[in-house]
Amino acid sequence: MSLATLRQRLVERLVPVSAWSPEDAAVRSDFDLNPEARPPGRSLRPAAVLIPVIARPEGAAVLMTRRSDSLANHTGQIAFPGGRLDPGETAARAALREAWEEVALDPGVVEVIGLADAYETGTGFLVTPVVGWLAESPTTRPSPDEVAEVFEVPWDFLMDPANHRRDSYQRDGEPRRWFWAMPWEHRYIWGVTAGIVRALRGRLYGDEEVPALAVGEDAA
Template sequence: MSLTSLRERLVERLAPASAWRPDGPPMRSDFDLNPGAPRPGRTLRPAAVLVPIIARPEGATVLMTRRSDSLASHTGQIAFPGGRLDPGEDAVQAALREAQEEVALDSAAVEVLGVADGYETVTGFMVTPVVGWLVEPPVVSPSPDEVAEVFEVPWDFLMDPTNHRRDFYDPETGPRRWFWAMPWRERYIWGATAAIVRALRARLYGDEAEPAAAVDEDAA
């Protein structure tokens, strides 16, 4: 296993945080699997999530949350810490602030390695994934108003495409909606969170002749 190679790959393949722009176009979206769905013209609201990668000696993990059942939207869903940008914030500042507010993650413990592909949600947000590196397992405390649970998922599970599947649901009106899902144990990782993970894998390993071997080198 080589945490060093994983960190080096992240630094090499991610965009530097300084390259982020508030008007940057999304590279991925909820519409990728649903090209026929209505896509209204609109100004996307900027948001950011933190993808916290924990460099555990036994293998890298990614910190995720399960949203509180009392929230007005996306109740109970698996997510990265994050939310919309406050006035004057950039993506990194927003992601770190939201992680502090949601799970009491100390910003000083996070080394920001870069930003991944911007993601457009069907709800009208342009989400910037900010990738952070933690050399020690963090002490976290979920805010009960926002987060029901904090947990870690192995990096090699998330990067294995055999764990990525296309699921769907049929809304009361309109066409069937497809989305990415990555069920892990009793948790159902899906939607934008799963799509951001899949896009991150493509950015890191998409041009490798043997991507599975490269993933193994980084996090097996």
């Protein structure tokens, strides 16, 4: 029953894929916690990530990756499969393509349900999160040039605000920067990935009179 209510909530609360436009503006951003750091009038590069929600019998889980240690940027960080849009490509198509290229996730096993809030990153990307529903845990194969590890995180953990915390860093001579973090087991989910999860939780449950009860309906 919990999987059924979760899927229905996703269908009802997410933006339909057909409503996506390359002109969409960011709803959430890295600057929500650092408004004074927002650069004025910059152009954002379009990107998309896939949030694969896996309908496990014991409760939903979300597929994530740990980026390769050999990458030039964001080495070893936790991420969703994703990347830049190719010219003329939609967000949904880009997310599925990137998931195939990064972890060999077969697009045929992913039911694209809808879009979460567009997210502006500090590095100048406008990221559209594409939520996909998987009937069972998929077969994956990480591309060694891009991904070091593929793993699943329980949906209940990610949607529990008790697991969301504000962390910060400060480089020499620069103001302190704040970000969301969701440490899970030995992994540190933070930055853009945590911000997108936090925004998804707000979209799905934020306007409920008692959000915790709504989360409980979808929990295992």
